[in-house]
Amino acid sequence: MKKFYVATAIPYVNAKPHIGNAMDYMLADVLARYHRQQGADVFFEVGTDEHGTKIATKAKEAGLEPKVYTDQMVEVFYDFIKKMNVNYTHFIRTTDPTHEKIAQFIWTQLKDYIYKSTYEGWYCVGCEAFVTSKEATTNNGVCPLHNKPYEKLSEENYYFRLSAFAEPIKQALQAGELTIVPKFREAEILQLIKEGLEDISISRPKKSLSWGIQVPGDDAQVMYVWFEALMNYVTVLGYPDGADYQKFWPADVQVVGKDILRFHAAIWPAMLIALNAPLPRTLLVHGFVNVGGTKMSKSVGNVVDPIEIVNSYGVDGFRYYFLRHIPTVDDGDFTWEKFETAYNNELANELGNLVQRVASMVSRYQEGVIGDVPRPKHDTGPFHEYMHELQFDRALDYIWMKIRELNVYLEEVKPWAIAKAGDNDHLQEVLAYSITTLRQMADLLWPFLPQTSEAIKSIFGSEIMSQYKGVLFPKIYHYTSAPDAQPAQPKPEVTEHATG
Ligand SMILES: [Zn+2]
Incomplete structure (x- = not known):
């Protein structure tokens, strides 16, 4: 029996899921269902990213222990995914003991490429990302995604020798061992690699952040959240001995948004090459959903809540629009x-x-x-x-x-x-x-x-037709006029909801 492994990026649980997450889930669900229809044995992973500063801060604001906070938030994600009629097979939380244990094992396997040094530079908590000085200068010290000034960090960290992997990643891309869809995204990554990859910080001192996975053999450090989160795609399979790992790795498709492509097309392959493990076959990179040509943002107040669409027009109405009228691999527009x-x-x-x-x-x-x-x-x-x-x-x-x-x-x-x-x-x-x-x-x-x-x-489906109770897609006119009808009644303003 043919196997098929599809994984989505795992979102932080600091806010409820948004359209971008829905895109991840739906694109992966389409693949999973399609390959099931073709008779494949499908492993379909979704999950949540639960460590890091962002989560620790949110939990503190809520007056909760981080794990209690993430236990509550993960329920919101379960419900959301169900509402999207997304039929995954495995849900991973990065606070799962297996994930933590395997992440520590992977760290020890990467030892040859890890060294200690001092990080002097910038950090965006919104992105949970270390920011190069070049990027900080280009953006005038403000994160364009979060519209917040970068924080200055000066701390002792472990580093991963990412610079050593520029050439092998380039070769893997050129040999088609790893394919990035669409091609223009692959070109972006090749350009990035050509400019050179810098080593990256992969830990945080516990005194600045304790909510993370303990670095093996160093009580004073926890792993940088992205570094361990990327491992989820194999920890969920029980790397390295698990039967699922033997059967399903490499992933056939990993679905990611364009904003996190660098992590998945540079750091993640480098880690796998260092582990001597095969690379995922394909990264499917989708774009952003704009609203009337404007980027969706909390400050603009134009955030569209997927749940509201599903509640008004049904889940298939929702899936239809976002799967057909939003280009699969590029930005699209919603009104x-x-x-x-x-x-x-x-x-x-x-x-x-x-x-x-x-x-x-x-x-x-x-x-x-x-x-x-x-x-x-x-x-x-x-x-x-x-x-x-x-x-x-x-x-x-x-x-x-x-x-x-x-x-x-x-x-x-x-x-x-x-x-x-x-x-x-x-x-x-x-x-x-x-x-x-x-x-x-x-x-x-x-x-x-x-x-x-x-x-x-x-x-x-059978020789005698059965009457369908109800109407497929009853007509709804809140925003547009019915062909022969009264003027459209605009719906009340959409309530704004937080997004990550
Ligand atoms: Zn940011």
Whole structure:
């Protein structure tokens, strides 16, 4: 049996999950479901990053011990992922004792590349990242992501000899041992490597930060949160002896946002090369979701809460927009109007009405008997190509092309006219073709819109049609006008929620 391992980046638990996290989860879920359909044994990891200054500070503000705080926050993530209908197999927390134990083991395995030195420089707590002097100068001492001045650090730390790995990483990329999708991101990393990789600090003195994993053999230091967090992709597998590690590593795809690509395309491969372990095969890098062309930010007050969308339009409405209308590997744009237009036109009209129409003809003309319909005959080659190229937006375009074709076909052949003329053989043929197409599209849709796919299959899946209770994608007009209706009623202002 073929194996498939997909992992998402693990977010900090200092704030509730945002759209970027939802993108991670959904992209990975599409892959996991798709490969399950292809018969692979799938390992699908998600998780939470729970150490570091950011978490320690938040816990303190809440008057809680860090672990008590993260125990509470992790529940929010469980709920969120469930709400997205994301079907992972393993959830790792970096406070799991196994993760901590294996992280310490990995540290000892990396000993040859670790040395002690003094760090004099800048740090962004928001990023939990050491900032090079070059970066600090370029950004005038203020983190562009967090809009906060960098903190000056002067402390004794352990360092990882990242500089030694520039050449091996470059070779791995050029040999296709590690592929970064899209290619322009790979080019960015190659450029970064060309400029040279500096050694990185990988620990913090306990006197400045105690909330972390103990450095083996040094009571005064804890590991830098990023360094141990990256290890989650193998600690979850029970590195190095676990059966899951033997079976599933290397990861087939790791899904990351563009803001954390450097960690995953430089530090993580360097660690693996130092461990003599294979590199993940592919990093799938997605972009940011803007709102009406503006970057989403708390200070602007334009943060969109994924939960609110799901509550208003259903989980498949949510998944559809973000998987099709946000480019898989680049920045995309959200507005409530755009969202609602896509929902009403494409989901409610083009798909929902189509299903309804075919179902009502089958019950009117054939008393609900589907009978024996021919095997699907659409060439799905292009769809599978898009899936393998990780172009999910294009894969959905393909499905929609077929849905539109079926709508046009029905308009042209006019089954109601055929029924009137009493040509039953022809009518049966037309309906059989419609059903077989819908069945096939329902299969292709499953990785993207699982509930919708299952609903279509439950209606047309057997020889006797079953009535679907309810409507697929009832029309909703909060932000746009119904074709023949009253002026749009704008919804009340969206409440703002924290994001990381
Ligand atoms: Zn920052």
